[in-house]
Amino acid sequence: MSFNQSLGLVSLVVRDYDEALSFFVGKLGFTLVEDTPVPEQNKRWVVVKPRGSQGACLLLAQASTPRQAEDIGNQTGGRVFLFLYTDNFWQDYENYKGKGVEFIRSPENQAHGIVAVFKDLCGNSWDLIQPNNNNRSWQQ
Template sequence: MRQSIAHIALVVRDYDEAIAFYVNKLRFELVEDTYQPEQDKRWVVVRPPGDGATSLLLARASNLHQETFIGNQAGGRVFLFLRTDDFQRDHAAMVEAGIKFVREPKQAPYGTVAVFEDLYGNLWDLEQFTGGRD
């Protein structure tokens, strides 16, 4: 059997502001942006450059209940982990783009890590692993 995670749904307030953040600030690729008239929503998929395996489905909140989870999808914990092959390059580019880091870079037993917020406040790790860790 062969399985993988194709998409992770990320609840957003607005499609276009989310696309602008992920594509322009994090330098993700816009994979698809298709209007679905039968549900009056869009199928918006972005992914980090060089990674064809897992992508984010930017899912606009469609009711008040879903809106309460914008920016808090993991209850205040780090929600997503962005692996890089060059921590210094990507950290510098993210700082230059105005990304807010809430924990500065540090060396850990598994590599280099810093915590940043996306446009809604969800926490992410930016990580460069060492020693064969994935």
């Protein structure tokens, strides 16, 4: 018996829901999928996704303990955390720069595509990448 699976959500710990929405929706142009209060847990269920994406969404999870707050901006120990694929690298790159997104590595052609690294509002590193035909994950 075969079952299909997909990655539905990736949780990103943030300082504040509204600050995170301002960055992801306002600067990166993500789509707000859901923003539902969860009063019994004193939190919100906030989900965004890159425009046009059919893949996993991002759950913006406001830190609710001091331990969670310690890891904001360092969810992968300094490595690139997420890889934002685009089919128009230069348009997105210029658009993001114009909106104040901080790029910490300039665009370069790599074996798997055009790549630049930016920081999100909390300091996590992201790859903005336009994959080429050598990038097997793009062809999935």
